[in-house]
Amino acid sequence: MKTSEDFQAAAEEKRIYDAGIEEGAKKLTPEKIRSVFNELMQTEGGARLEAYTKACVHCGLCSDACHHYLSNDRDPRFSPAGKVKQTIIEIVSRKGKVDADFMKRACEIAFTECNLCRRCMIYCPFGIDVAYLMLFVRRACHQLGVVPQYIQDTAHSHAATYNQMWVRDDEWIDTLQWQEDEARDEIPDLRIPIEKEGADIFYSVIGPEPKFRAQLIYQMAVIMHAAGVDWTMPASQGWDNSDMCMYTGDSEMTARLKKIHFEAALRLKTKRIVMGECGHAFRSVYDVGNRLLGWKMPPLQMIHAISFYSEIIEQGRLKIAEKFDRPVTFHDPCNIVRGRGLHETARYVINQVCTTFIELEPNREHNYCCGAGGGVINCGPPFKNKRVQSNRVKADQLAAAKKKGAEVVIAPCHNCHGGLEDIIRHYELGLELKFLGDILYECIQKE
């Protein structure tokens, strides 16, 4: 059995250099740290922060919920309560009197050792939301200017372009037209209706779609066409529903991003927003950004692609020509399953479209996080190995499904795709990864 000294020594050896954290920490002074924390604890922490930090009885029931803990040989520093203890509890009890080195470590924990997946919360007898506490630490890191470089760069992209990937306004429109051209080789009258005022549905995607996965837009256009949906996408900013600022702790930018997204849909006089297959974007639009702006609920109805697929299949608008006949398994993304309860809706769609469905164990709201979520993958190359090693338990879970015959993993979320792709490669699992849209596109009657 490893001792805490062993764990400590291993951790020292693994210290990762990140320019955002290091350069940011150089500018810190103890006074600045103290004033930022004290101000935040008063203005934003309040009763919730106090309750969560005081209620923990260190029972350890949350430990086995966390993939970081399980994948790091049960190192207690990776347990949810351990992460809280090393960061916010320490800060609260020392009334913000912590130094720059402490902040560097707190930043690394909050940004790269917690996916904000909220799995631990469902096992805690007091319902302590560790993700909330880690987000609180991130918010302070943002205010202190100590944020991992790559996710900070993504936040800058959001601020400068209102999208996650530095996509320029013309590039976005050009990509839609290019996908429309490509799709017209397959379906001559197909259209990606840009700026169609009064359309029923405003379809929004995340920044990486036009940048790296433009075929997903193509596929959705084919699905919309086949189902006879009246839809549109904007030629203006607001097309990107994603939000890494929610994860860097820049709440002001989160609010701004959600405003521009909702206002694009409102300007086009659409009745509903359908969001592409992404989890964190859903959390940001449905749960976080809307409330930051003063909306109890989103100002117009919005649904995730899974709900949309389910609806058009159920209504008979989308017909399955031939079912997908390779055995599939399904990864439940945290933000739309624990966050929104879409697990049965997803299973309905899968069973309509696929012949053989093999469950991952555990599944539904008990599924393990992909390890990429919560902005962890966006912290970029410096943390990639750590991220993949910190989710060995996911590899084991996937391998078990493979043993039962699964060949394809369906993950209806971009972050999950990124995370699972790395895990499948690193652990040489030999599984294929797909979005639900990939499978629908393959199986539906197109004309």
Added chain:
Amino acid sequence: MQQRESWDWTAGTREIGDFGAWRTTYGYMEEPHVSEDGEKIAAIVRAEEEAYTVCVNGRPWENTFDKVWYLRFTPDHRPVALVSDTAMWTVAIDGTSWQNWYEFVWNTRFANTASHVTIAAQKELRYFVVTDDTPWQNEFFSLNHLIVSPDGRNAAAVVQNTTFPEADIGKFQEGCFTVAVNGEAWPEQYVNAWELDFSGDGRHVAAEIRTSLYDYTIAVDGKTWKKRFPCVWAPRFHPADNSVTAPVKIPGGWSLARNEEIIWNRGYKQLWHHMYSPDGSHIAAVAAPEFGKWTIVEDDRAWQARFNEVVTDAVYSPDGNRIACLGKSNEKWYIAVDDRIWDVALDMAWQPVFSPDGSHVAAMAEKNGSYTIIIDGKPIGQEFTAAWQPVFSPDGTRILVKGVLPEDQGGKYCRQVLEVERVAS
């Protein structure tokens, strides 16, 4: 510019361009657009294999293009679209393309009452603005938030004037963005700049900016307000004295600042989209006095009416004495005028329109898939499969209604002039 007085205000219905017939002659046709005076209906159509054009009142443009998008009408009723040939793009107005072609063009802008056409353009990854076929002298690394002055002669945009290497977060935070007006960039650079506003005379520009990741404020003609706020929204110029106001976040919520001083006393959960009455004597804004409850605030006084989802499209009457807006509660849209909500629940509604003397209000609305026009709370009785914003006659006695009749009534596009008193009473 053709004045509204010279439009055809003869009461009655007139079918335009036999839309019912030509809409079926093309294998591919996009949704139609209509000129403000209702005399023209146009749509992007496929003329032949892989060649697109615009059909106006049943007559296609002589030229065809590889691609055509963003068809609209200028305020002087000319159809304008963005067109492409051999992978280069430009603007085509009435079928005639501009001389200069670019790698991409978008963001067509025109002033409400002027004939100038402005676009954003990109060539060799350099960005600039083109007005009436004349490009800016200077180019930038990126360009967005393009606006034009009320007379359409001036254009301003947020531009990136300094490059920074990928993922260089330090350089970004030094400030690489600014505002360019008619191609001239302000010397000061900001971490970010977003929405802009032109003064009424087109001589001044205000911008919503961030000077660090945490400090938001307003810059006017390149001069930054001294005060910083945790957040701000779009600035607006006073129509007469050119002072600048903006919603700003303060410890008690949101308030309104003029030239950086807070001028309203109440704090709102949210406050945005403020606007001036035409003479500048009143300011109204969309606000949430409480979490999740939306209304209109005028001069720091909130209406009684509340909507639980959203308030949009607020507008002052020309005399500045009345305000109309749209509100949404429990998934239905409503029209509200002067704190009274019309008793018609709608699936969708468009910005209300005041008669010139402010005594009547009309709005286009959709319900159960049909469009109609509602005047002073009363639907006109005719339903359409598509409709466009109504326009009051200059004397306010008549209203121009534009719509496509349902299939069982011939599916034709008609321009109807109705007597306001008859439909509103």
